Amino acid sequence: MxxxxxxxxxxxxxxxxxxxxxxxxxxxxxxxxxxxxxxxxxxxxxxxxxSPCEPGKVVALWNNFHALARKLEKPVPRHPLFLIKPASSLAGPGDPIVRPRSYAGKIVYEGELGIVIGRRCRDAAPAEAAAHIFGYTVVNDVTASEVIGEDPGFPQWCRAKGFDTFGCIGPAIVTAFDWRAARVVTRLDGTERQNYPLSDLIFSPEQQVSLISQDLTLMPGDVIACGTSLGVGSMKDGAVVEVSIDGIGALVNHMRG
Known part of the structure; x- marks a missing residue:
């Protein structure tokens, strides 16, 4: 490791x-x-x-934990459900999460495990997927939640999650990481808000890499944000959010209005 x-x-x-x-x-x-x-x-x-890498894209998953699927009363998906966060959304450890000037609504934290791609990956078989993973990092998949349903005719997931500084990644990449034994813990102003096991993933990292590579080419340095589980909440301007995974480290950012 x-x-x-x-x-x-x-x-x-x-x-x-x-x-x-x-x-x-x-x-x-x-x-x-x-x-x-x-x-x-x-x-x-x-x-x-x-940020330990500069991804060309962040592939962000939704509904990828059994506990959250049960709470939302959603079926377990047959294929990873995802959106793309642009490279311009990147923020690193200690960087501010900046509220967009055009938006006054709720901004939400989502603590997640991140998969960092190490080799160009297209149509990878499940047995080959692990060889394309360089390592693992911590992600805060920040979301302007009220943007998603702003237009009743079209859910705006990419816009809601793609603002500048909404893709927080860090503090490090750890290779050969035993994700099955790890938990994601999110603290807001020092109070624990999320604490969930990664063993509850619907699609394992290897499955994610294999299946997503059937849809698009994953490039070295790209990140797959594995999705979040229970405990998501909003952040006020000035708040400090810390997402940590034992064995990788703590990703700390603050909200700036």
Whole structure:
């Protein structure tokens, strides 16, 4: 199991590397297509964490947990139900979630596991899917919830979830992560709001990669947000939201009006 981060140094340089104790071994390249060590190491102290990857797209799932499907009285889907969050929605650890000027309604947190794609993936068989996963990260799939039903003729999922800063990812990518034993915990201003087991997933990460790759090509650095479970709620301007998964870390962002 390895932990990879993307970071900014004090002089503004951006790098990618693997954590080794209190230092970071720097690698050349984005880290998803055979990264090569530069030979340089940096002290972790003083590095500003950025989103650990820069996805071309975030594939965000809906209704992918048995507990939530029961609460919503929805059938278990036969194929992952998803939407696309644009690359421009990306935010990293410590970045603000910025309220759109055009929107005064509820903004919702959704703590999730994220799958980071490591190799170009198209029509992957289930047995091949794991080889296309570089590692796992933490996602807050932020949503302007009132936008979804704003037009009764067309649910606007992509617009509601695609605003700038609504795709929070970080703080790291962990390879060979045992997601089956992990839980997602979301805290709002220090109060626990979500705490659910990833073992309750309807589609496993390997199934997600295989089935979604039948619909579109997944590229290195793309992220699949695995969907959320019970406990979703709204955030007020000024609130601090923390999504954590033991073994990966805590993704902390704050709402800015």
């Amino acid at each position: 390895q932990t990879w981060i993307r970071f900014q140094t004090g002089d503004g340089a951006i790098g990618f590397g693997r954590i080794e104790g209190d230092r970071v071994a720097e690698y050349d390249g984005p880290g998803f297509a055979g990264p090569q060590p530069t030979g340089a190491t940096l002290p972790r102290a003083g590095l500003r964490l950025l």
